[in-house]
Amino acid sequence: MSTSKLRLMILTALVAAICVIGSFIKVPGILTTAALDSAPAFISVAFLPPLFSGIAGALGHLATALTSGFPSGPFHILIAFEMLIVTAVFNILHKKGYKILKWIFLILGNGVLAAIPFYFLISPAFFIAAVPSLLIATIINALITAIVLPIMGKVFSEGKVSNL
Template sequence: MKGKWVSGLAMLTALSVVGAAIKIPAIVGSVALDAFPALLAAVLFGAGAGALVGAFGHLLSSLIGGFPLGPLHFLIAVEMAVLVWVFGRMYKNNKILACVVFIIGNSLVAPLPFIYLMNVGFYLGIIPSLLIGSIINTVIAMVAIPRLTSLVTHGLPNRDVKQ
């Protein structure tokens, strides 16, 4: 059973790499379709697993983009892990609210530290592409989750899969 779990997370992390290659035009080259596999992992394998995929997915996406913000990408990876964890915890109670919280958190709240680290212009410049990327990632995840739930539940105890 652990092998299936690890394999599933490895596949979703690999899917993050594929999504990382699909960039959203932005002033920073790391806005991409790398978050939806983490959202899938958070629902299908648990919030903690989704947080791991989210952090690694962002780091891989920024690596493909050339680490334009340098070590600040580690801060963003932690933020992504927290947002995906919150999404996974909220999803089982209220799917729509989980989506809204993720989109707002990823596009408006997560870049707030960059007001102090960079400037307000950077914050305002990154919001449109983060908002578009967050919406696309969330929509893809919401379309895929119901279709993939049966694949994950097959052979696993129901307590391991968050529906």
């Protein structure tokens, strides 16, 4: 295994571990398992490739589900996959320089679009009850990311930390 692949795996594991810590900070809601687990994965777009930051985000959601007692059962696997996609796309948009579009996608993708399957899988009432909590949690995670991401970007662009 090459040193760069090992470095990527270690950084991904470290980001996932920070996501686990965030999973203990819950955002109160009626039907959701919203927490501050995704901000570290969103921040990792400064130094991880899309797939790796997405994996960290998916693991962060699974940690939140675990610390919440898996209230949605096997649907948490779907939610983790959605988290992987949202984080990876956010990463791609960030790396391509879409300063506004990435935030719109992040908030709508994680706060509304990710809940749409549950409109059909569970019920419209579940969807309507879940979206406000998801939006609030997404906005909080996005605000944390918006504060920290420019600092991380500056650290990596100035060469204070070697890029991967």
